Amino acid sequence: MRRKKEVDACKRKKLMVKGGKGAYRVCAKFMKRFSVILLVLVLCSAMVFADDLRLVREDVPNKHLVGPHGIYMMLSHYNRNITREVQGYESELSVFTPEFKENILIYPNAIVGIFVVKNDTIEEILPEATTVPQIPADGYLVVGHGRAAVGFMAEFEVGDKVSLRDYTPSITAKNAKEVVIMPNGDEILIGGYDRGRCADEVVIYTSDYADRTYTNEWGIEIVVEDDEVYEIRQVGNTEYMEIPKKGFVISGHGSMIDPFSGTYEGDFIELD
Incomplete structure (x- = not known):
């Protein structure tokens, strides 16, 4: 599968700290045309995890998509749309069953892969999808963005058996x-x-x-x-x-x- 250039960006502030456990941690950020007070506020806010940038994602459905030979990946969404733009470095893997009645949102900027699954078998693979096929009545759609699409989903072929399993994080x-x-x-x-x-x-x-x-x-x-x-x-x-x-x-x-x-x-x- 042809790979597009991945977007190399990150919103979350990061620290590198040296000197052992007792080291004093400092986060510095260069700010132009802002007051000292605003700079302090920005530095403090850098230590707060926003909902989509927190250390551990706890909004995931605790399900794996399992393929042949033991390969698997966690789902980030189950019958729930991604409601923000997705970048190429991210990894978002979703499953949509016939119970999902909304329009499925995709973000081709991140590269989108789709499996059409019927009776636990991949019937069709759309490696760089720009539109979303209909959810099969006897199956589901697997929709991957970013690394889920170009990494994990690239390991599959039409005819492969897949399943969903629950796990305890x-x-x-x-x-x-x-x-x-x-x-x-x-x-x-x-x-x-x-x-x-x-x-x-x-x-x-x-x-x-x-x-x-x-x-x-x-x-x-x-x-x-x-x-x-x-x-x-x-x-x-x-x-x-x-x-x-x-x-x-x-x-x-x-x-x-x-x-x-x-x-x-x-x-x-x-x-x-």
């Missing part, structure tokens, strides 16, 4: 860790969990998300099990990293690549 807003603690004690802020990775940030992928990361090659990825680095994917490698059931994958992009460049297999890394 292991990562919630209450237990999500906020920083990666490096072997030397440096702390790196986590931008989010189990979602598309945007520019200059770190995302943590757990087995809640998918069987693999399905990210592009423009980031470093580190597989961690029992707080030990098990495998590293360097920038430029197109392989999707397998997410361990009892571990996680650290995925860093842009300015968040260099902090991990000196990491080796066998190093100890933990989240806090």
